[in-house]
Amino acid sequence: MRLKATLFMAGCFGLFMYQSVVLAQGENFSYRLEGPAGELRTGEEFDVDVLLDAAAGGIRGYTIGVTHDPAALDLLEVRPGSTTRSFNGGTGPDFISIDTNPPGGVGFTIGVAVSTDLTETLDAGNDYQLVDLGYQVLLNPASVDPCEPLMTSIEFSSTLHPARRTIITLDGESVVPDVQQGYDATVRCPGSLELTRCEAGVSDVELEWSFIGSPSWDFLFVYRGTELAASLEPDERSFIDSNVDPGEHQYTLVTFVVEIPSQPQLLLDDCTTVVNPVTLGSTDPAVGEWIGEDLVTIRGTAFNVPASLSFSLVDDFGTLLPLPIDSVMESEVMVTTPQSPRLGSFDLLVETEFGDVLLEDAFEYGFIRGEIDNDKRIDFSDAIFLLEFLVLGKQSRPTCEDAADVSDDGLLDLTDVVYLLSNVLLGTVEISAPFPDPGADPTSDDPLGCLD
Numbered sequence: 001m002r003l004k005a006t007l008f009m010a011g012c013f014g015l016f017m018y019q020s021v022v023l024a025q026g027e028n029f030s031y032r033l034e035g036p037a038g039e040l041r042t043g044e045e046f047d048v049d050v051l052l053d054a055a056a057g058g059i060r061g062y063t064i065g066v067t068h069d070p071a072a073l074d075l076l077e078v079r080p081g082s083t084t085r086s087f088n089g090g091t092g093p094d095f096i097s098i099d100t101n102p103p104g105g106v107g108f109t110i111g112v113a114v115s116t117d118l119t120e121t122l123d124a125g126n127d128y129q130l131v132d133l134g135y136q137v138l139l140n141p142a143s144v145d146p147c148e149p150l151m152t153s154i155e156f157s158s159t160l161h162p163a164r165r166t167i168i169t170l171d172g173e174s175v176v177p178d179v180q181q182g183y184d185a186t187v188r189c190p191g192s193l194e195l196t197r198c199e200a201g202v203s204d205v206e207l208e209w210s211f212i213g214s215p216s217w218d219f220l221f222v223y224r225g226t227e228l229a230a231s232l233e234p235d236e237r238s239f240i241d242s243n244v245d246p247g248e249h250q251y252t253l254v255t256f257v258v259e260i261p262s263q264p265q266l267l268l269d270d271c272t273t274v275v276n277p278v279t280l281g282s283t284d285p286a287v288g289e290w291i292g293e294d295l296v297t298i299r300g301t302a303f304n305v306p307a308s309l310s311f312s313l314v315d316d317f318g319t320l321l322p323l324p325i326d327s328v329m330e331s332e333v334m335v336t337t338p339q340s341p342r343l344g345s346f347d348l349l350v351e352t353e354f355g356d357v358l359l360e361d362a363f364e365y366g367f368i369r370g371e372i373d374n375d376k377r378i379d380f381s382d383a384i385f386l387l388e389f390l391v392l393g394k395q396s397r398p399t400c401e402d403a404a405d406v407s408d409d410g411l412l413d414l415t416d417v418v419y420l421l422s423n424v425l426l427g428t429v430e431i432s433a434p435f436p437d438p439g440a441d442p443t444s445d446d447p448l449g450c451l452d
Contacts (some may be wrong), residue, residue: 025176033183050131056097059122067107072152081129135451198271410446
């Protein structure tokens with residue numbers, strides 16, 4: 001595209017003889033390009049001003065060259081700025097020449113003489129608008145995965161035209177402005193739509209999204225698979241899809257951005273999530289004996305929905321204890337605990353075709369003081385087992401020494417046999433906790449252990 005306008009008046013040739021004058025550094029003058037703040041979009045049209053800050057007056061003319069990347073920007077129009085138009089009482093400068101196809105490269109040059117009869121000059125001042133430029137963005141970051149922002153610049157140049165350097169003309173000399181500040185632009189895609197949250201619950205799915213750009217659309221559709229789940233207002237940024245069937249679902253958000261009427265852009269993003277109706281609420285009892293064989297009720301929801309489900313206890317060390325299922329109802333499952341290799345807290349894990357659910361610290365393995373022979377009963381046989389171990393050496397050391405320390409004095413001796421017999425046969429001695437229900441040892445600072 002070539003724009004060229006030239007206005008000649010008498011005497012203009014003599015004015016531009018300054019090119020033969022030695023150029024000086026113009027520390028009192030600065031050129032700058034000022035454009036829109038923020039980010040530009042592909043296809044967007046925008047204006048850039050060529051501004052002058054002058055700490056000294058007496059300016060009789062100026063020449064300017066400005067260049068740009070033709071792959072990124074198209075120069076649509078070069079217009080004299082408000083300051084340039086105001087010369088000579090508003091009739092404009094006596095001489096102005098604009099060339100948008102200069103021989104030295106891509107961009108434009110402009111030459112201006114304020115007054116050919118030297119009767120008018122430009123005084124000192126700031127923010128003088130010398131030129132008003134119109135550009136359109138050609139750069140398309142959509143071709144760059146994943147649509148990263150791209151940079152382009154508009155810069156001053158003294159090489160676009162051999163007779164036009166970027167200078168200021170004063171009385172008797174021409175100076176190069178000390179500062180020549182260009183304009184940098186960040187170009188984004190015409191718009192980008194991103195689902196930032198796609199989270200399923202037991203019967204609903206929560207979606208959130210972000211949009212980069214200035215939305216210009218008439219609709220925003222949410223699809224669940226091929227089914228239209230919702231038609232939303234353009235400014236909405238979240239949606240909850242309720243009463244969703246269990247299983248895997250794909251969601252797609254669809255809209256158009258129309259920043260350039262002839263080039264509407266389809267934007268979409270999708271995600272996949274799984275609705276799992278199974279929840280875990282509690283276990284009853286929540287504490288059992290390390291020996292196992294305790295019947296535990298697990299409470300929750302939708303246990304009858306999955307085609308298959310399994311329960312396990314898992315600890316921080318990765319110990320996994322499968323729980324045999326005795327019965328399944330909608331909100332309750334009966335399981336039997338297995339023997340545990342250690343005491344302490346375990347999480348409850350349920351695995352279904354829809355995914356896994358974890359209930360932390362759901363069950364604790366403990367011991368019962370006085371239960372020595374591991375038969376799930378406290379009776380005369382436990383005292384005999386301990387007596388045979390201590391006196392006759394017929395039994396191996398008790399698996400849970402804390403359970404055999406009936407007197408809770410940190411020792412295994414005949415006192416423990418006496419305590420146990422006094423409780424079982426006479427009921428005259430009260431056994432210390434944990435008794436009669438399983439639990440942890442409240443006096444765990446003694447040298448005895450359990451399952452160590």
